[in-house]
Amino acid sequence: MTDLARATSILTIDVEAIVANWRLMAKGVAPAEAGAVVKADCYGLGMGHIAPALYAAGCRTFFVANVDEGLALRKILADGMIYVLSGPPPGSEPDFAAHGLSPVLNSLSQIAGWSAFARASRAAPAAAIHIDTGMSRLGLDEAELDRLAAHPEVLAGVRPVLVMSHLACADEGESPKNAEQLGTFRRLAARLPAMPMSLAASFGAFLGRNYHFDLVRPGVALYGVNPTPGRPSPMAQVVRLQGKILQVRDVDRPMTVGYGATHRVTRRGRIATVAIGYADGWFRSLGGRGFGLIEGIKVPVVGRISMDLTTFDVTEVPPTVVHAGAMMELIGPSHSVEDVADEAGTISYEILTALGRRHHRRWIGVPAEGKHA
Amino acid sequence: MTDLARATSILTIDVEAIVANWRLMAKGVAPAEAGAVVKADCYGLGMGHIAPALYAAGCRTFFVANVDEGLALRKILADGMIYVLSGPPPGSEPDFAAHGLSPVLNSLSQIAGWSAFARASRAAPAAAIHIDTGMSRLGLDEAELDRLAAHPEVLAGVRPVLVMSHLACADEGESPKNAEQLGTFRRLAARLPAMPMSLAASFGAFLGRNYHFDLVRPGVALYGVNPTPGRPSPMAQVVRLQGKILQVRDVDRPMTVGYGATHRVTRRGRIATVAIGYADGWFRSLGGRGFGLIEGIKVPVVGRISMDLTTFDVTEVPPTVVHAGAMMELIGPSHSVEDVADEAGTISYEILTALGRRHHRRWIGVPAEGKHA
Numbered sequence: 001m002t003d004l005a006r007a008t009s010i011l012t013i014d015v016e017a018i019v020a021n022w023r024l025m026a027k028g029v030a031p032a033e034a035g036a037v038v039k040a041d042c043y044g045l046g047m048g049h050i051a052p053a054l055y056a057a058g059c060r061t062f063f064v065a066n067v068d069e070g071l072a073l074r075k076i077l078a079d080g081m082i083y084v085l086s087g088p089p090p091g092s093e094p095d096f097a098a099h100g101l102s103p104v105l106n107s108l109s110q111i112a113g114w115s116a117f118a119r120a121s122r123a124a125p126a127a128a129i130h131i132d133t134g135m136s137r138l139g140l141d142e143a144e145l146d147r148l149a150a151h152p153e154v155l156a157g158v159r160p161v162l163v164m165s166h167l168a169c170a171d172e173g174e175s176p177k178n179a180e181q182l183g184t185f186r187r188l189a190a191r192l193p194a195m196p197m198s199l200a201a202s203f204g205a206f207l208g209r210n211y212h213f214d215l216v217r218p219g220v221a222l223y224g225v226n227p228t229p230g231r232p233s234p235m236a237q238v239v240r241l242q243g244k245i246l247q248v249r250d251v252d253r254p255m256t257v258g259y260g261a262t263h264r265v266t267r268r269g270r271i272a273t274v275a276i277g278y279a280d281g282w283f284r285s286l287g288g289r290g291f292g293l294i295e296g297i298k299v300p301v302v303g304r305i306s307m308d309l310t311t312f313d314v315t316e317v318p319p320t321v322v323h324a325g326a327m328m329e330l331i332g333p334s335h336s337v338e339d340v341a342d343e344a345g346t347i348s349y350e351i352l353t354a355l356g357r358r359h360h361r362r363w364i365g366v367p368a369e370g371k372h373a
Numbered sequence: 374m375t376d377l378a379r380a381t382s383i384l385t386i387d388v389e390a391i392v393a394n395w396r397l398m399a400k401g402v403a404p405a406e407a408g409a410v411v412k413a414d415c416y417g418l419g420m421g422h423i424a425p426a427l428y429a430a431g432c433r434t435f436f437v438a439n440v441d442e443g444l445a446l447r448k449i450l451a452d453g454m455i456y457v458l459s460g461p462p463p464g465s466e467p468d469f470a471a472h473g474l475s476p477v478l479n480s481l482s483q484i485a486g487w488s489a490f491a492r493a494s495r496a497a498p499a500a501a502i503h504i505d506t507g508m509s510r511l512g513l514d515e516a517e518l519d520r521l522a523a524h525p526e527v528l529a530g531v532r533p534v535l536v537m538s539h540l541a542c543a544d545e546g547e548s549p550k551n552a553e554q555l556g557t558f559r560r561l562a563a564r565l566p567a568m569p570m571s572l573a574a575s576f577g578a579f580l581g582r583n584y585h586f587d588l589v590r591p592g593v594a595l596y597g598v599n600p601t602p603g604r605p606s607p608m609a610q611v612v613r614l615q616g617k618i619l620q621v622r623d624v625d626r627p628m629t630v631g632y633g634a635t636h637r638v639t640r641r642g643r644i645a646t647v648a649i650g651y652a653d654g655w656f657r658s659l660g661g662r663g664f665g666l667i668e669g670i671k672v673p674v675v676g677r678i679s680m681d682l683t684t685f686d687v688t689e690v691p692p693t694v695v696h697a698g699a700m701m702e703l704i705g706p707s708h709s710v711e712d713v714a715d716e717a718g719t720i721s722y723e724i725l726t727a728l729g730r731r732h733h734r735r736w737i738g739v740p741a742e743g744k745h746a
Contacts, residue, residue, distance in 0.1 A: 006465045008439045040652035040680060040731065065681040066381045066648065068733070086619055086648050086681065090698050092379045107620045109697055136630040136638070137646050137682055138620055168634050177634050246459050247480045247511055257509040261541050261550050265509070273510050275439060275459050279413035279726040284719050285658075307413060307722055308438040308459065309510055324482055325463050346657050349680055353652040354727065358413065360441070 007360030008275035009243045010327070013045045016365025017236035018222050019057045024234060025218045026058065029205055032212040035061035037201065037219030039069055039085065043349065044281075044356030045223055045239070049363040051076050054222075056367050063217055067092050070101040083128055083162075086138070093117035097124050104128045104164065106138040108147065111154055118157030128162035129192060133184040134177060135168050142188060149191045162196050162215065163189045170203035171229055178207055202227040225337060225348040241331035241355065243276035243292075247324055248314065257311050258303025263288065265302075269315030272299070274328045277308040281354030282330065283344040286310075290343045293329040295321045380733030381648035382616045383700070386418045389738025390609035391595050392430045397607060398591045399431065402578055405585040408434035410574065410592030412442055412458065416722065417654075417729030418596055418612070422736040424449050427595075429740050436590055440465050443474040456501055456535075459511070466490035470497050477501045477537065479511040481520065484527055491530030501535035502565060506557040507550060508541050515561060522564045535569050535588065536562045543576035544602055551580055575600040598710060598721040614704035614728065616649035616665075620697055621687065630684050631676025636661065638675075642688030645672070647701045650681040654727030655703065656717040659683075663716045666702040668694045 004010065026034035036059045042050040051062065051073060061081045064070045070084045081102060087110040088096055088103045094117070096103055102125045105111045111129070118124035132139030140148065148154055165185045169175035185199050196214035202221035204211045206228050221227040224238030249271045257263040257271060265271070274292065278284040282305060290301040292312050299312045314322045331340055331351075341348045377383070399407035409432045415423045424435065424446060434454045437443045443457045454475060460483040461469055461476045467490070469476055475498045478484045484502070491497035505512030513521065521527055538558045542548035558572050569587035575594035577584045579601050594600040597611030622644045630636040630644060638644070647665065651657040655678060663674040665685050672685045687695045704713055704724075714721045 001465050001468055003441070006440050006462055006468060008441075008459055008462065043680075044652070065652075067379050068376070068381075068731075086381055089379055089381065089617060092374050095374055095379060107697065132622075134629060134634065135632070136622060136624070136628050136644055136676075137679065137684055141622065143623075143625075168629065168632050172633075175634075177629075244462065249505075249509060249514065250516075251509070252516075255509050256507060256541065256550075259508070259541055260545075261507065261548075271509055278723045279417070279438075281727075284723045303509075306510065307416075307726060311510055324480065350651045350657045353680060354654075357730070358441075 003360055004362065007244070008246070009241070009280060009359045011355060011359035011361045012240040012242075013049070013361065013363045014236070014238050014365050015049055015053045015363050016367070017224065017238045018050055019053050019367070021222045021224065021235045021238070022054055022057055022059060022218070025205060025216065025221060029212045029216040033061060033215045035059065035063060035215055035217050036222060037063045037217055038073065039063060039065035039219070040353050041356060043220065043223050043352040044354065045352065046356070046361060046363060047073060048076055049366055053367050055080055061215060067095055067101065071095070071099055074099045074101065088114060093124070094121070097121055100125055102126050102128060104130050105158070106130045107140060108144050108154065111148070111158060115154060115157050118159070124157065124159070126159040126161040128164055129160050131163060131165045131185065131188050133165040133181040133188065135166050139165060145188055145191045160193070160195055162198055163192055164198040166201065167199065167204045170201065170207060173207060173229070182211060220349055220352070223352055225352070237333055237336065239331055239337060239352070239355070240329065241276070241359070242327040242329050243274040243310070245272045245322065245324055245326045245328055246275050246309070247273045248319070248322055249273070259306065260304055263303035269313060270319070270322070271302065272312045272314040272322055272328065274310050274312060275308065276310055276330060277306045279307045280358050281351070281356070282310060283346065283351070283354065285344045285346070286340070290340065291335060293332065293335055294326065296334065298335070376733055377735065380617070381619070382614070382653060382732045384728060384732035384734045385613040386422070386734065386736045387609070387611050387738050388422055388426045388736050389740075390597065390611045391423055392426050392740070394595045394597065394608045394611070395427055395430055395432060395591070398578060398589065398594060402585045402589045406434060406588045408432065408436060408588055408590050409595060410436045410590050411446065412436060412438035412592070413726050414729060416593065416596050416725040417727065418725065419729070419734060419736060420446060421449055422739055426740050428453055434588060440468055440474065444468070444472055447472045447474065461487060466497070467494070470494055473498055475499050475501060477503050478531070479503045480513060481517050481527065484521070484531060488527060488530045491532070497530065497532070499532040499534040501537055502533050504536060504538045504558065504561050506538040506554040506561065508539050512538060518561055518564045533566065533568055535571055536565055537571040539574070540572065540577045543574065543580060546580060546602070555584060593722055593725070596725055598725070610706055610709065612704050612710055612725070612728070613702070614649075614732070615700040615702050616647040616683070618645045618695065618697055618699045618701055619648050619682070620646045621692070621695055622646070632679065633677055636676035642686060643692070643695070644675065645685045645687040645695055645701065647683050647685060648681065649683055649703060650679045652680045653731050654724070654729070655683060656719070656724070656727065658717045658719070659713070663713065664708060666705065666708055667699065669707065671708070
């Protein structure tokens with residue numbers, strides 16, 4: 001029996017849609033460049049399949065979170081710029097050089113460490129400098145930039161080719177914080193040598209041209225999440241999650257469902273048990289709040305989510321379509337990642353990054369030239 | 374540079390503690406047998422390292438969630454009983470036989486499918502039969518057992534060697550549901566041919582000897598979670614999670630921290646940014662509610678959790694111990710998986726199963742004989 005036929009849950013990732021989303025973003029921000037954020041294994045969707053397809057489409061600048069992700073990406077892509085957002089842990093600088101990884105330098109100490117390495121090795125990759133404009137998370141603050149401006153020798157050997165920052169409220173288009181960060185970014189970047197600049201990620205790309213600078217860094221929008229909240233999504237749907245129905249139970253007397261016996265069935269009906277649970281990234285907070293779809297009919301989660309199983313009330317669905325072996329759609333065109341995030345009380349990013357476990361994953365629309373890039 | 378030195382987060386799994394927990398459980402339930410639930414990659418902690426150690430300690434009965442997990446376990450363990458809890462998807466029966474996997478039969482249709490296969494192949498592994506006593510999730514209900522009793526030929530070829538059920542409220546020792554399920558289990562199991570019985574998992578094992586029957590199926594307790602809520606845990610701590618501090622920021626003027634600018638710092642202080650975020654299974658719901666420890670000092674999460682980063686208020690910690698490159702302890706002896714679960718608004722099981730991603734994982738205390746079992 002094939003893996004797919006045996007699978008109790010299937011996560012389908014439309015790589016063609018990801019590529020289409022990247023092209024749309026690239027066209028929208030031109031003449032600025034569109035890179036791609038592929039950290040966390042492309043938000044859980046499979047860097048090994050997605051990064052080569054993006055490269056084949058013309059993407060040449062990639063962002064990962066840490067060195068290990070950078071090393072994994074370099075094995076996939078011989079060419080292309082790879083920025084490591086967390087910068088080099090002390091002592092890891094030779095790994096960056098050996099594999100052509102560009103650090104994002106987030107602090108004076110990272111700059112000092114990289115400078116020392118670069119001066120000694122003379123073959124250090126180019127780097128980015130990260131300015132904090134309001135996240136208070138990573139990046140140089142104003143006082144550090146002042147010290148850097150006063151001691152330019154600290155940058156000796158460093159080849160900075162990008163100055164970047166990150167918006168805290170880009171998903172709230174009306175927030176005054178965005179214009180405030182934009183102004184701070186311009187003001188602080190001016191204290192560094194002139195170089196290409198980057199501020200916007202997926203949501204920031206839709207705040208206006210003045211947020212684009214030289215490079216936009218889309219991530220979540222590539223993976224199908226709407227970067228224009230409150231308006232129809234310009235992005236193609238990427239993810240489909242289906243779980244196999246293991247059993248359909250007729251309820252003909254009052255009974256409780258699931259752990260803690262929190263859900264009590266009082267009328268006659270039917271419960272379908274699906275082979276997806278919180279160990280599959282189907283959040284426990286969806287208990288009593290989530291939904292699935294079968295043949296287009298929306299059916300509610302009842303009771304608590306188990307580690308490997310979720311129960312749905314399928315009383316309204318004809319028995320001919322809801323039976324053991326049929327697939328329940330948990331994420332798809334009619335039930336987006338954002339919908340699931342709302343039901344789970346979190347954001348689409350967390351749903352995506354939690355998905356990549358245990359499901360049988362299949363990638364569709366992988367371009368032929370992308371397979372061996 | 375070694376992987377460990379380069380790692381921005383480290384998940385340490387004490388295999389010796391898991392083995393000690395299994396031995397404690399085995400001793401406590403004797404003469405009943407103690408199996409081990411190793412589904413979801415041993416709740417995210419690494420079946421490849423843990424299952425052989427449990428086998429070396431004497432465990433001979435293992436439970437996984439689905440066929441793929443069973444196939445993976447059989448590659449690790451040539452010997453030992455492997456039960457697949459979700460049963461055989463139609464058509465997968467030959468995979469079970471080829472790899473010596475025993476299905477847990479959850480419905481009349483699974484029994485019928487297995488019986489047809491077993492009669493044709495004559496080499497089918499033994500099976501378990503699952504009775505639903507109050508989860509309404511998987512398992513035969515009373516009506517199905519009646520039909521089975523009326524048509525015993527349905528079991529032709531099936532070699533049932535275990536009848537099992539699952540408690541809904543075992544973590545609430547005082548719940549009347551436990552005794553009710555115990556009674557239902559005895560009553561319904563009597564309609565089947567006499568065979569070994571199993572009802573209790575980790576929490577159920579501590580409800581009393583009458584819950585032990587012939588086989589207990591501990592899972593989460595093996596991995597260090599307290600199966601006796603409200604009382605000191607008899608289990609050894611298994612998991613330690615550490616994240617590298619990437620940057621420590623002095624805050625000397627009012628500023629906001631993180632996405633949404635939800636946290637505003639008004640007094641002077643210091644913020645440490647640690648390289649763990651929700652893509653690492655460090656739940657976003659810990660934003661503004663979680664804690665870390667550095668040199669034994671508890672420090673609160675401030676602001677929202679990012680995908681790859683978490684910010685902590687480290688104002689109270691001497692600058693000599695909190696600096697870039699130092700490790701922050703997120704889970705450990707003083708901050709258990711249960712503590713994190715409370716802070717995240719979920720249960721320890723979900724914290725565990727979400728952990729096994731992206732961290733550098735190291736397994737300590739792996740017995741020599743376990744490495745090649």
